[in-house]
Amino acid sequence: MKVPGRDPRARAVPAPAPLGRPDASARVAVVGGGIAGLAAAAGLAERGVRTVLLEREAYLGGRVGGWPTTLGDGTGATMSRGFHAFFRQYYNLRALLRRADPDLGMLTPLPDYPLAHRDGAADRFAGLPAAPPWNAMAFAARSPSFTWRELSRVNVAAALQLLDVDVPGVYERLDHIDALDLLERIRFPRAARHLAFEVFSRSFFADPRLLSAAELAAMFHIYFLGSAEGLLFDVPRSPFPQALWEPLAAHLRGCGAEVRTATAVEEVAPGGRRRFAVRTGGSGGEDEEFDAVVLATDVGGLRRIVERSPGIADDAWRKRAANRPGAPPFLVSRLWLERPVAARRPGFLGTSGHPSLDNISVLERYEDEARAWAGRTGGSVVELHAYALAEGCDERTEHERLIAQMHEVYPETAAARIVDERHELRADCPLFPPGGFAERPAVGTPDPFLVLAGDHVRVDLPVALMERAATSGFLAANALLRRWGLPGHTVWSVPDRGRIPPLRALARRLRR
Numbered sequence: 001m002k003v004p005g006r007d008p009r010a011r012a013v014p015a016p017a018p019l020g021r022p023d024a025s026a027r028v029a030v031v032g033g034g035i036a037g038l039a040a041a042a043g044l045a046e047r048g049v050r051t052v053l054l055e056r057e058a059y060l061g062g063r064v065g066g067w068p069t070t071l072g073d074g075t076g077a078t079m080s081r082g083f084h085a086f087f088r089q090y091y092n093l094r095a096l097l098r099r100a101d102p103d104l105g106m107l108t109p110l111p112d113y114p115l116a117h118r119d120g121a122a123d124r125f126a127g128l129p130a131a132p133p134w135n136a137m138a139f140a141a142r143s144p145s146f147t148w149r150e151l152s153r154v155n156v157a158a159a160l161q162l163l164d165v166d167v168p169g170v171y172e173r174l175d176h177i178d179a180l181d182l183l184e185r186i187r188f189p190r191a192a193r194h195l196a197f198e199v200f201s202r203s204f205f206a207d208p209r210l211l212s213a214a215e216l217a218a219m220f221h222i223y224f225l226g227s228a229e230g231l232l233f234d235v236p237r238s239p240f241p242q243a244l245w246e247p248l249a250a251h252l253r254g255c256g257a258e259v260r261t262a263t264a265v266e267e268v269a270p271g272g273r274r275r276f277a278v279r280t281g282g283s284g285g286e287d288e289e290f291d292a293v294v295l296a297t298d299v300g301g302l303r304r305i306v307e308r309s310p311g312i313a314d315d316a317w318r319k320r321a322a323n324r325p326g327a328p329p330f331l332v333s334r335l336w337l338e339r340p341v342a343a344r345r346p347g348f349l350g351t352s353g354h355p356s357l358d359n360i361s362v363l364e365r366y367e368d369e370a371r372a373w374a375g376r377t378g379g380s381v382v383e384l385h386a387y388a389l390a391e392g393c394d395e396r397t398e399h400e401r402l403i404a405q406m407h408e409v410y411p412e413t414a415a416a417r418i419v420d421e422r423h424e425l426r427a428d429c430p431l432f433p434p435g436g437f438a439e440r441p442a443v444g445t446p447d448p449f450l451v452l453a454g455d456h457v458r459v460d461l462p463v464a465l466m467e468r469a470a471t472s473g474f475l476a477a478n479a480l481l482r483r484w485g486l487p488g489h490t491v492w493s494v495p496d497r498g499r500i501p502p503l504r505a506l507a508r509r510l511r512r
Protein backbone atom coordinates (compact mmCIF):
# COMPACT_ATOMS: atom_id res chain seq x y z
CA MET A 1 0.00 0.00 0.00
CA LYS A 2 1.39 3.43 -0.96
CA VAL A 3 2.13 5.62 2.05
CA PRO A 4 0.15 8.89 2.04
CA GLY A 5 3.05 11.22 2.92
CA ARG A 6 6.83 11.05 2.94
CA ASP A 7 7.22 8.87 6.02
CA PRO A 8 7.70 5.26 4.85
CA ARG A 9 6.82 4.07 8.36
CA ALA A 10 3.35 5.62 8.46
CA ARG A 11 0.90 3.02 9.71
CA ALA A 12 -2.10 1.79 7.72
CA VAL A 13 -5.14 0.49 9.58
CA PRO A 14 -7.30 -1.40 7.08
CA ALA A 15 -11.07 -1.30 7.54
CA PRO A 16 -12.58 -4.28 9.36
CA ALA A 17 -13.94 -7.11 7.19
CA PRO A 18 -17.59 -6.57 6.20
CA LEU A 19 -20.15 -8.81 7.95
CA GLY A 20 -22.73 -10.59 5.78
CA ARG A 21 -24.22 -9.64 2.41
CA PRO A 22 -23.85 -6.04 1.17
CA ASP A 23 -26.89 -3.87 1.80
CA ALA A 24 -26.71 -0.10 1.20
CA SER A 25 -30.39 0.58 1.88
CA ALA A 26 -29.84 2.04 5.36
CA ARG A 27 -30.51 5.70 6.13
CA VAL A 28 -28.04 7.42 8.45
CA ALA A 29 -28.18 10.75 10.24
CA VAL A 30 -24.78 12.34 10.83
CA VAL A 31 -25.22 15.00 13.52
CA GLY A 32 -22.62 17.77 13.28
CA GLY A 33 -20.91 19.14 10.18
CA GLY A 34 -17.42 19.71 11.58
CA ILE A 35 -14.44 17.69 10.33
CA ALA A 36 -15.59 14.54 12.16
CA GLY A 37 -19.13 14.67 10.75
CA LEU A 38 -17.89 15.50 7.26
CA ALA A 39 -15.49 12.52 7.34
CA ALA A 40 -18.24 10.18 8.58
CA ALA A 41 -20.69 11.46 5.96
CA ALA A 42 -18.14 11.06 3.16
CA GLY A 43 -17.22 7.58 4.37
CA LEU A 44 -20.87 6.49 4.33
CA ALA A 45 -22.16 8.29 1.24
CA GLU A 46 -19.26 7.06 -0.89
CA ARG A 47 -20.43 3.50 -0.22
CA GLY A 48 -23.97 4.28 -1.34
CA VAL A 49 -25.50 4.62 2.13
CA ARG A 50 -28.32 7.21 2.26
CA THR A 51 -26.71 9.89 4.40
CA VAL A 52 -28.21 13.05 5.86
CA LEU A 53 -25.78 15.51 7.45
CA LEU A 54 -27.47 17.76 10.04
CA GLU A 55 -25.55 20.84 11.13
CA ARG A 56 -26.81 23.38 13.68
CA GLU A 57 -24.96 26.38 12.25
CA ALA A 58 -25.57 27.97 8.85
CA TYR A 59 -22.08 26.86 7.75
CA LEU A 60 -20.03 23.64 7.67
CA GLY A 61 -16.60 23.04 9.18
CA GLY A 62 -17.47 23.39 12.88
CA ARG A 63 -14.58 25.02 14.70
CA VAL A 64 -12.83 25.36 11.33
CA GLY A 65 -15.94 26.95 9.81
CA GLY A 66 -16.32 30.49 8.56
CA TRP A 67 -19.19 32.92 8.07
CA PRO A 68 -19.71 36.10 6.05
CA THR A 69 -19.44 39.54 7.62
CA THR A 70 -19.40 43.08 6.23
CA LEU A 71 -16.66 45.42 7.39
CA GLY A 72 -17.21 49.06 8.28
CA ASP A 73 -15.71 50.09 4.91
CA GLY A 74 -18.40 48.04 3.12
CA THR A 75 -16.07 45.15 2.17
CA GLY A 76 -17.42 41.61 2.47
CA ALA A 77 -15.12 39.35 4.52
CA THR A 78 -15.16 35.88 6.04
CA MET A 79 -14.78 35.57 9.80
CA SER A 80 -13.81 32.32 11.53
CA ARG A 81 -12.12 30.99 14.63
CA GLY A 82 -9.01 31.64 12.63
CA PHE A 83 -5.59 30.21 12.11
CA HIS A 84 -5.32 26.41 11.91
CA ALA A 85 -2.14 24.48 11.08
CA PHE A 86 -2.69 21.61 8.63
CA PHE A 87 0.27 19.37 9.44
CA ARG A 88 1.64 16.96 6.86
CA GLN A 89 1.05 14.03 9.24
CA TYR A 90 -2.71 14.68 9.15
CA TYR A 91 -3.13 11.78 6.73
CA ASN A 92 -6.87 11.22 7.22
CA LEU A 93 -7.79 14.90 7.19
CA ARG A 94 -5.80 15.30 3.98
CA ALA A 95 -7.52 12.24 2.51
CA LEU A 96 -10.86 13.88 3.32
CA LEU A 97 -9.84 17.16 1.67
CA ARG A 98 -8.48 15.31 -1.37
CA ARG A 99 -12.00 14.14 -2.16
CA ALA A 100 -12.75 17.65 -3.39
CA ASP A 101 -9.20 18.85 -4.10
CA PRO A 102 -7.13 15.85 -5.28
CA ASP A 103 -3.71 17.57 -5.28
CA LEU A 104 -4.48 19.73 -2.22
CA GLY A 105 -3.96 22.85 -4.29
CA MET A 106 -6.01 24.85 -1.77
CA LEU A 107 -3.30 24.38 0.85
CA THR A 108 -0.13 26.43 0.82
CA PRO A 109 2.97 25.79 2.95
CA LEU A 110 4.05 28.26 5.59
CA PRO A 111 7.84 28.43 5.22
CA ASP A 112 8.54 28.79 8.94
CA TYR A 113 6.93 28.67 12.34
CA PRO A 114 8.94 30.96 14.59
CA LEU A 115 8.36 31.02 18.33
CA ALA A 116 9.29 34.16 20.20
CA HIS A 117 9.51 34.42 23.96
CA ARG A 118 8.80 37.77 25.54
CA ASP A 119 12.34 37.79 26.96
CA GLY A 120 13.75 37.83 23.41
CA ALA A 121 14.63 34.13 22.96
CA ALA A 122 13.46 32.81 19.59
CA ASP A 123 13.21 29.40 17.97
CA ARG A 124 12.45 28.34 14.42
CA PHE A 125 11.42 25.10 12.79
CA ALA A 126 12.50 25.88 9.23
CA GLY A 127 15.58 24.08 7.91
CA LEU A 128 15.43 21.16 10.35
CA PRO A 129 15.80 17.56 9.18
CA ALA A 130 12.32 16.00 9.03
CA ALA A 131 13.16 12.62 10.56
CA PRO A 132 13.74 11.83 14.22
CA PRO A 133 16.04 11.76 16.08
CA TRP A 134 17.94 14.19 13.81
CA ASN A 135 15.14 16.77 13.97
CA ALA A 136 15.21 16.84 17.79
CA MET A 137 19.02 16.86 17.94
CA ALA A 138 19.33 19.65 15.36
CA PHE A 139 16.60 21.65 17.09
CA ALA A 140 18.21 21.33 20.52
CA ALA A 141 21.66 22.15 19.13
CA ARG A 142 20.59 25.45 17.60
CA SER A 143 17.90 26.51 20.07
CA PRO A 144 18.88 29.15 22.65
CA SER A 145 16.42 27.41 24.99
CA PHE A 146 18.59 24.28 25.43
CA THR A 147 21.93 24.85 27.14
CA TRP A 148 24.45 22.02 27.59
CA ARG A 149 24.35 22.61 31.34
CA GLU A 150 20.60 22.09 31.50
CA LEU A 151 20.67 19.20 29.06
CA SER A 152 23.22 17.43 31.26
CA ARG A 153 20.71 17.55 34.16
CA VAL A 154 17.96 15.83 32.20
CA ASN A 155 16.59 12.65 33.78
CA VAL A 156 17.41 10.27 30.95
CA ALA A 157 15.14 7.46 32.15
CA ALA A 158 12.14 9.81 32.24
CA ALA A 159 13.05 11.51 28.95
CA LEU A 160 13.34 8.18 27.18
CA GLN A 161 9.66 7.57 27.85
CA LEU A 162 8.98 10.19 25.16
CA LEU A 163 10.73 7.88 22.68
CA ASP A 164 8.55 4.91 23.58
CA VAL A 165 5.05 6.19 22.94
CA ASP A 166 2.33 3.82 21.86
CA VAL A 167 -1.43 4.38 22.07
CA PRO A 168 -3.20 3.41 24.32
CA GLY A 169 -0.11 2.20 26.31
CA VAL A 170 1.09 5.75 26.97
CA TYR A 171 -2.24 6.54 28.66
CA GLU A 172 -1.85 3.53 30.95
CA ARG A 173 1.59 4.79 31.97
CA LEU A 174 1.16 8.56 32.10
CA ASP A 175 -2.50 9.58 32.20
CA HIS A 176 -2.50 9.84 36.00
CA ILE A 177 -0.04 12.78 36.05
CA ASP A 178 -0.30 16.22 34.47
CA ALA A 179 1.80 17.72 31.69
CA LEU A 180 3.81 19.93 34.04
CA ASP A 181 4.63 16.96 36.30
CA LEU A 182 5.99 15.06 33.33
CA LEU A 183 8.34 17.88 32.39
CA GLU A 184 9.43 18.19 36.04
CA ARG A 185 10.23 14.48 36.14
CA ILE A 186 12.24 14.77 32.94
CA ARG A 187 13.95 17.89 34.30
CA PHE A 188 13.11 19.38 30.91
CA PRO A 189 15.27 22.55 30.63
CA ARG A 190 13.34 25.43 32.19
CA ALA A 191 14.02 27.84 29.35
CA ALA A 192 12.68 25.28 26.88
CA ARG A 193 9.42 24.57 28.67
CA HIS A 194 7.63 27.33 26.87
CA LEU A 195 8.33 25.39 23.67
CA ALA A 196 6.65 22.28 24.97
CA PHE A 197 3.73 24.31 26.19
CA GLU A 198 3.31 26.66 23.27
CA VAL A 199 3.64 24.01 20.61
CA PHE A 200 1.78 21.23 22.35
CA SER A 201 -0.02 21.86 25.60
CA ARG A 202 -1.63 25.21 24.90
CA SER A 203 -2.84 24.01 21.54
CA PHE A 204 -5.14 21.92 23.71
CA PHE A 205 -6.46 25.18 25.15
CA ALA A 206 -5.45 24.17 28.63
CA ASP A 207 -3.07 25.13 31.35
CA PRO A 208 -0.41 22.36 31.57
CA ARG A 209 -1.65 21.50 35.08
CA LEU A 210 -5.03 20.61 33.58
CA LEU A 211 -3.67 18.49 30.74
CA SER A 212 -2.88 14.79 30.97
CA ALA A 213 0.85 14.01 30.64
CA ALA A 214 -0.11 11.15 28.31
CA GLU A 215 -1.70 13.64 25.92
CA LEU A 216 1.48 15.76 25.99
CA ALA A 217 3.69 12.69 25.35
CA ALA A 218 1.40 11.64 22.48
CA MET A 219 1.75 15.15 21.02
CA PHE A 220 5.57 14.96 21.16
CA HIS A 221 5.30 11.64 19.33
CA ILE A 222 2.78 12.75 16.68
CA TYR A 223 4.44 16.00 15.75
CA PHE A 224 8.13 15.52 16.52
CA LEU A 225 9.63 12.29 17.81
CA GLY A 226 7.43 9.71 16.08
CA SER A 227 6.90 11.13 12.61
CA ALA A 228 9.23 11.94 9.74
CA GLU A 229 6.82 14.41 8.13
CA GLY A 230 8.48 17.38 9.86
CA LEU A 231 7.02 20.16 11.98
CA LEU A 232 6.19 22.56 9.17
CA PHE A 233 2.62 22.77 8.00
CA ASP A 234 0.22 24.12 5.40
CA VAL A 235 -2.66 26.58 5.62
CA PRO A 236 -5.61 27.16 3.30
CA ARG A 237 -5.06 29.79 0.59
CA SER A 238 -8.64 31.07 0.91
CA PRO A 239 -11.05 31.35 3.83
CA PHE A 240 -12.16 27.93 5.11
CA PRO A 241 -15.63 27.80 3.48
CA GLN A 242 -14.37 28.61 -0.01
CA ALA A 243 -11.17 26.55 0.22
CA LEU A 244 -12.43 23.48 2.00
CA TRP A 245 -16.06 23.01 2.95
CA GLU A 246 -18.07 24.25 -0.03
CA PRO A 247 -16.11 21.92 -2.38
CA LEU A 248 -16.47 19.06 0.11
CA ALA A 249 -20.22 19.65 0.42
CA ALA A 250 -20.45 19.46 -3.39
CA HIS A 251 -18.60 16.13 -3.24
CA LEU A 252 -21.04 14.82 -0.61
CA ARG A 253 -24.05 15.88 -2.66
CA GLY A 254 -22.44 14.25 -5.69
CA CYS A 255 -22.38 11.00 -3.71
CA GLY A 256 -26.10 11.36 -2.96
CA ALA A 257 -25.81 12.76 0.59
CA GLU A 258 -28.18 15.47 1.82
CA VAL A 259 -26.45 18.35 3.58
CA ARG A 260 -28.75 20.39 5.82
CA THR A 261 -27.26 23.38 7.61
CA ALA A 262 -29.09 25.56 10.15
CA THR A 263 -30.66 22.34 11.45
CA ALA A 264 -30.04 21.58 15.11
CA VAL A 265 -30.77 18.10 16.44
CA GLU A 266 -32.66 18.26 19.71
CA GLU A 267 -33.21 14.66 20.61
CA VAL A 268 -32.63 11.08 19.46
CA ALA A 269 -35.20 8.48 20.52
CA PRO A 270 -36.10 4.91 19.58
CA GLY A 271 -37.98 5.02 16.27
CA GLY A 272 -41.14 3.27 15.02
CA ARG A 273 -40.33 2.11 11.48
CA ARG A 274 -36.58 2.53 11.79
CA ARG A 275 -34.25 2.24 14.76
CA PHE A 276 -34.04 5.96 15.64
CA ALA A 277 -36.28 9.01 15.52
CA VAL A 278 -34.22 12.18 15.27
CA ARG A 279 -35.94 15.40 16.31
CA THR A 280 -34.72 18.67 14.81
CA GLY A 281 -35.65 22.32 15.28
CA GLY A 282 -37.26 24.10 18.23
CA SER A 283 -40.49 23.25 20.02
CA GLY A 284 -42.40 22.53 16.80
CA GLY A 285 -39.51 20.33 15.64
CA GLU A 286 -39.87 17.44 13.26
CA ASP A 287 -39.14 13.76 13.77
CA GLU A 288 -37.39 11.82 11.04
CA GLU A 289 -36.44 8.16 11.20
CA PHE A 290 -33.03 6.64 10.57
CA ASP A 291 -31.40 3.22 10.81
CA ALA A 292 -28.26 4.60 12.42
CA VAL A 293 -26.96 7.83 13.95
CA VAL A 294 -23.45 9.29 14.08
CA LEU A 295 -23.12 11.88 16.86
CA ALA A 296 -20.28 14.08 15.62
CA THR A 297 -20.86 17.19 17.74
CA ASP A 298 -18.57 19.07 20.08
CA VAL A 299 -18.72 18.13 23.78
CA GLY A 300 -21.39 20.75 24.61
CA GLY A 301 -23.57 19.60 21.72
CA LEU A 302 -23.21 15.97 22.81
CA ARG A 303 -24.15 16.82 26.38
CA ARG A 304 -27.32 18.60 25.29
CA ILE A 305 -28.45 15.83 22.94
CA VAL A 306 -27.72 13.02 25.40
CA GLU A 307 -29.50 14.79 28.27
CA ARG A 308 -32.64 15.02 26.13
CA SER A 309 -32.39 11.47 24.79
CA PRO A 310 -33.03 9.08 27.71
CA GLY A 311 -33.95 6.24 25.33
CA ILE A 312 -30.56 5.78 23.62
CA ALA A 313 -27.68 3.43 24.53
CA ASP A 314 -27.65 2.84 28.31
CA ASP A 315 -27.51 4.90 31.50
CA ALA A 316 -23.80 4.40 32.15
CA TRP A 317 -22.83 5.44 28.62
CA ARG A 318 -25.16 8.47 28.61
CA LYS A 319 -23.69 9.62 31.90
CA ARG A 320 -20.15 9.41 30.53
CA ALA A 321 -21.08 11.09 27.24
CA ALA A 322 -22.84 13.96 29.03
CA ASN A 323 -19.89 14.59 31.34
CA ARG A 324 -17.14 15.23 28.83
CA PRO A 325 -15.06 18.08 30.22
CA GLY A 326 -14.63 21.27 28.23
CA ALA A 327 -11.49 23.42 28.03
CA PRO A 328 -11.43 27.02 29.29
CA PRO A 329 -12.53 29.86 27.00
CA PHE A 330 -10.32 31.17 24.20
CA LEU A 331 -10.38 34.45 22.30
CA VAL A 332 -9.71 35.02 18.61
CA SER A 333 -9.44 38.70 17.62
CA ARG A 334 -9.12 39.76 14.01
CA LEU A 335 -8.14 43.32 13.23
CA TRP A 336 -8.22 45.12 9.92
CA LEU A 337 -5.44 47.72 10.33
CA GLU A 338 -5.07 50.91 8.36
CA ARG A 339 -1.28 50.45 8.04
CA PRO A 340 0.71 47.35 7.17
CA VAL A 341 2.78 45.42 9.68
CA ALA A 342 6.54 45.40 8.97
CA ALA A 343 7.56 43.40 5.91
CA ARG A 344 9.66 41.03 8.06
CA ARG A 345 6.64 39.79 10.08
CA PRO A 346 5.96 36.11 9.33
CA GLY A 347 2.56 34.66 8.39
CA PHE A 348 2.42 33.01 11.81
CA LEU A 349 4.32 33.70 15.03
CA GLY A 350 3.91 31.62 18.18
CA THR A 351 4.49 33.77 21.26
CA SER A 352 5.13 32.95 24.90
CA GLY A 353 5.68 34.69 28.20
CA HIS A 354 2.87 37.21 27.55
CA PRO A 355 -0.15 37.64 29.81
CA SER A 356 -2.55 36.01 27.30
CA LEU A 357 -1.26 36.26 23.72
CA ASP A 358 -0.44 32.83 22.22
CA ASN A 359 0.09 33.66 18.57
CA ILE A 360 -0.20 36.34 15.90
CA SER A 361 -0.90 35.75 12.24
CA VAL A 362 -0.73 38.17 9.36
CA LEU A 363 -3.42 36.91 7.03
CA GLU A 364 -2.40 38.66 3.82
CA ARG A 365 0.81 36.59 3.86
CA TYR A 366 -1.13 33.45 2.89
CA GLU A 367 -4.86 34.09 2.34
CA ASP A 368 -6.29 35.58 -0.85
CA GLU A 369 -9.26 37.42 0.70
CA ALA A 370 -7.04 39.27 3.20
CA ARG A 371 -4.42 39.88 0.50
CA ALA A 372 -7.03 41.57 -1.69
CA TRP A 373 -8.14 43.82 1.21
CA ALA A 374 -4.57 44.68 2.20
CA GLY A 375 -3.63 45.31 -1.44
CA ARG A 376 -6.56 47.65 -1.97
CA THR A 377 -6.29 49.59 1.30
CA GLY A 378 -2.56 49.42 2.02
CA GLY A 379 -3.35 47.95 5.46
CA SER A 380 -2.88 44.58 7.17
CA VAL A 381 -5.23 41.88 8.48
CA VAL A 382 -3.88 40.60 11.79
CA GLU A 383 -5.26 37.83 13.99
CA LEU A 384 -4.48 37.29 17.67
CA HIS A 385 -5.22 34.12 19.64
CA ALA A 386 -5.39 33.76 23.42
CA TYR A 387 -6.06 30.27 24.80
CA ALA A 388 -6.87 29.04 28.30
CA LEU A 389 -8.44 32.27 29.57
CA ALA A 390 -10.11 32.45 32.98
CA GLU A 391 -13.68 31.13 33.18
CA GLY A 392 -16.11 34.06 33.21
CA CYS A 393 -13.46 36.52 31.98
CA ASP A 394 -14.67 39.90 30.78
CA GLU A 395 -14.80 40.00 26.99
CA ARG A 396 -13.94 43.66 26.53
CA THR A 397 -11.05 43.53 29.00
CA GLU A 398 -9.62 40.52 27.15
CA HIS A 399 -9.91 42.28 23.74
CA GLU A 400 -8.08 45.31 25.06
CA ARG A 401 -5.41 43.21 26.77
CA LEU A 402 -4.79 41.25 23.58
CA ILE A 403 -4.46 44.37 21.44
CA ALA A 404 -2.01 45.90 23.97
CA GLN A 405 0.13 42.75 23.68
CA MET A 406 0.09 43.03 19.87
CA HIS A 407 1.45 46.58 20.25
CA GLU A 408 4.28 45.21 22.37
CA VAL A 409 5.22 42.37 19.97
CA TYR A 410 4.69 44.30 16.70
CA PRO A 411 5.23 47.93 17.85
CA GLU A 412 4.37 49.37 14.41
CA THR A 413 0.74 48.30 14.99
CA ALA A 414 0.37 50.84 17.82
CA ALA A 415 0.29 53.62 15.22
CA ALA A 416 -2.19 51.84 12.96
CA ARG A 417 -5.86 52.78 13.22
CA ILE A 418 -8.16 49.77 13.55
CA VAL A 419 -10.50 50.00 10.56
CA ASP A 420 -12.65 47.15 11.86
CA GLU A 421 -12.40 44.27 14.30
CA ARG A 422 -14.11 41.00 15.13
CA HIS A 423 -13.73 39.08 18.37
CA GLU A 424 -14.79 35.50 19.05
CA LEU A 425 -14.76 34.48 22.70
CA ARG A 426 -15.76 30.81 22.79
CA ALA A 427 -15.40 27.71 24.91
CA ASP A 428 -16.11 24.69 22.74
CA CYS A 429 -12.88 22.69 22.82
CA PRO A 430 -12.55 19.46 24.80
CA LEU A 431 -10.29 19.13 27.83
CA PHE A 432 -8.11 16.05 28.43
CA PRO A 433 -7.46 16.23 32.16
CA PRO A 434 -5.11 13.92 34.08
CA GLY A 435 -6.91 10.66 34.81
CA GLY A 436 -9.63 11.33 32.25
CA PHE A 437 -8.70 8.71 29.66
CA ALA A 438 -10.62 5.86 31.28
CA GLU A 439 -13.84 7.88 31.01
CA ARG A 440 -13.33 8.95 27.40
CA PRO A 441 -16.06 7.45 25.21
CA ALA A 442 -14.92 5.57 22.11
CA VAL A 443 -16.43 5.49 18.61
CA GLY A 444 -18.54 2.44 19.50
CA THR A 445 -21.38 2.71 22.03
CA PRO A 446 -23.57 0.05 23.68
CA ASP A 447 -25.85 0.35 20.61
CA PRO A 448 -24.11 -0.92 17.45
CA PHE A 449 -26.03 1.56 15.27
CA LEU A 450 -25.20 4.62 17.37
CA VAL A 451 -21.58 5.77 16.97
CA LEU A 452 -19.55 8.79 18.07
CA ALA A 453 -16.99 10.93 16.28
CA GLY A 454 -15.10 14.09 17.18
CA ASP A 455 -11.76 15.32 18.48
CA HIS A 456 -12.86 14.46 22.05
CA VAL A 457 -13.47 10.79 21.23
CA ARG A 458 -11.07 7.99 22.20
CA VAL A 459 -9.16 6.74 19.17
CA ASP A 460 -6.46 4.15 19.82
CA LEU A 461 -4.06 5.66 17.33
CA PRO A 462 -1.56 8.52 17.69
CA VAL A 463 -3.79 11.28 16.32
CA ALA A 464 -4.91 14.61 17.81
CA LEU A 465 -7.02 17.69 17.19
CA MET A 466 -8.24 18.01 13.57
CA GLU A 467 -6.68 14.66 12.70
CA ARG A 468 -8.43 12.92 15.57
CA ALA A 469 -11.69 14.45 14.35
CA ALA A 470 -11.15 13.16 10.79
CA THR A 471 -9.91 9.74 11.92
CA SER A 472 -12.81 9.21 14.31
CA GLY A 473 -15.24 10.18 11.52
CA PHE A 474 -13.88 7.52 9.17
CA LEU A 475 -13.80 4.96 12.00
CA ALA A 476 -17.45 5.75 12.81
CA ALA A 477 -18.39 5.21 9.15
CA ASN A 478 -16.39 1.95 9.12
CA ALA A 479 -18.18 0.63 12.21
CA LEU A 480 -21.55 1.04 10.45
CA LEU A 481 -20.47 -0.02 6.95
CA ARG A 482 -19.17 -3.30 8.33
CA ARG A 483 -22.59 -4.18 9.75
CA TRP A 484 -24.16 -3.63 6.35
CA GLY A 485 -21.58 -5.83 4.61
CA LEU A 486 -19.94 -2.82 2.94
CA PRO A 487 -16.22 -2.13 2.61
CA GLY A 488 -14.84 0.59 4.86
CA HIS A 489 -11.92 3.00 4.50
CA THR A 490 -8.28 2.46 5.42
CA VAL A 491 -7.11 5.03 7.94
CA TRP A 492 -3.48 6.02 8.55
CA SER A 493 -1.45 7.35 11.42
CA VAL A 494 2.13 8.21 12.21
CA PRO A 495 4.02 5.09 13.40
CA ASP A 496 2.25 3.67 16.42
CA ARG A 497 5.39 3.24 18.48
CA GLY A 498 8.77 4.91 19.02
CA ARG A 499 10.92 4.85 15.88
CA ILE A 500 14.24 3.75 17.36
CA PRO A 501 14.05 0.14 18.66
CA PRO A 502 17.18 0.20 20.89
CA LEU A 503 15.99 3.40 22.62
CA ARG A 504 12.51 1.91 22.97
CA ALA A 505 14.00 -1.19 24.56
CA LEU A 506 16.13 0.92 26.89
CA ALA A 507 13.08 3.00 27.87
CA ARG A 508 11.26 -0.22 28.80
CA ARG A 509 14.19 -1.55 30.81
CA LEU A 510 14.48 1.67 32.75
CA ARG A 511 10.74 1.68 33.40
CA ARG A 512 10.77 -1.65 35.18
Ligand SMILES: Cc1cc2nc3c(=O)[nH]c(=O)nc-3n(C[C@H](O)[C@H](O)[C@H](O)COP(=O)(O)OP(=O)(O)OC[C@H]3O[C@@H](n4cnc5c(N)ncnc54)[C@H](O)[C@@H]3O)c2cc1C
Nearest residue numbers: 032034035036056062063084085265297301454455465466
Ligand atom coordinates in the same frame (compact mmCIF):
# COMPACT_ATOMS: atom_id res chain seq x y z
C1 LIG B 1 -8.87 28.84 17.74
C2 LIG B 1 -8.62 27.41 17.39
C3 LIG B 1 -7.43 27.04 16.79
C4 LIG B 1 -7.17 25.70 16.50
N1 LIG B 1 -6.00 25.37 15.87
C5 LIG B 1 -5.79 24.10 15.50
C6 LIG B 1 -4.63 23.75 14.77
O1 LIG B 1 -3.80 24.61 14.46
N2 LIG B 1 -4.45 22.45 14.41
C7 LIG B 1 -5.37 21.48 14.74
O2 LIG B 1 -5.18 20.32 14.37
N3 LIG B 1 -6.49 21.79 15.43
C8 LIG B 1 -6.72 23.06 15.82
N4 LIG B 1 -7.85 23.38 16.51
C9 LIG B 1 -8.77 22.29 16.90
C10 LIG B 1 -9.72 21.93 15.76
O3 LIG B 1 -10.47 23.06 15.39
C11 LIG B 1 -10.66 20.82 16.23
O4 LIG B 1 -9.90 19.73 16.73
C12 LIG B 1 -11.57 20.26 15.14
O5 LIG B 1 -12.08 21.28 14.32
C13 LIG B 1 -12.71 19.49 15.79
O6 LIG B 1 -13.59 19.00 14.81
P1 LIG B 1 -14.90 18.20 15.26
O7 LIG B 1 -15.61 17.81 14.02
O8 LIG B 1 -14.52 17.14 16.22
O9 LIG B 1 -15.76 19.23 16.11
P2 LIG B 1 -16.46 20.62 15.70
O10 LIG B 1 -15.64 21.32 14.70
O11 LIG B 1 -16.76 21.32 16.98
O12 LIG B 1 -17.81 20.16 15.00
C14 LIG B 1 -18.95 19.81 15.71
C15 LIG B 1 -20.14 20.34 14.96
O13 LIG B 1 -21.34 19.87 15.59
C16 LIG B 1 -22.30 20.90 15.47
N5 LIG B 1 -23.37 20.65 16.45
C17 LIG B 1 -23.29 20.71 17.80
N6 LIG B 1 -24.48 20.40 18.34
C18 LIG B 1 -25.32 20.13 17.31
C19 LIG B 1 -26.69 19.74 17.24
N7 LIG B 1 -27.43 19.59 18.34
N8 LIG B 1 -27.23 19.53 16.02
C20 LIG B 1 -26.50 19.67 14.89
N9 LIG B 1 -25.21 20.06 14.90
C21 LIG B 1 -24.63 20.27 16.10
C22 LIG B 1 -21.51 22.16 15.74
O14 LIG B 1 -22.19 23.31 15.26
C23 LIG B 1 -20.23 21.86 14.95
O15 LIG B 1 -20.32 22.30 13.61
C24 LIG B 1 -8.12 24.70 16.83
C25 LIG B 1 -9.34 25.07 17.42
C26 LIG B 1 -9.59 26.40 17.70
C27 LIG B 1 -10.90 26.76 18.34
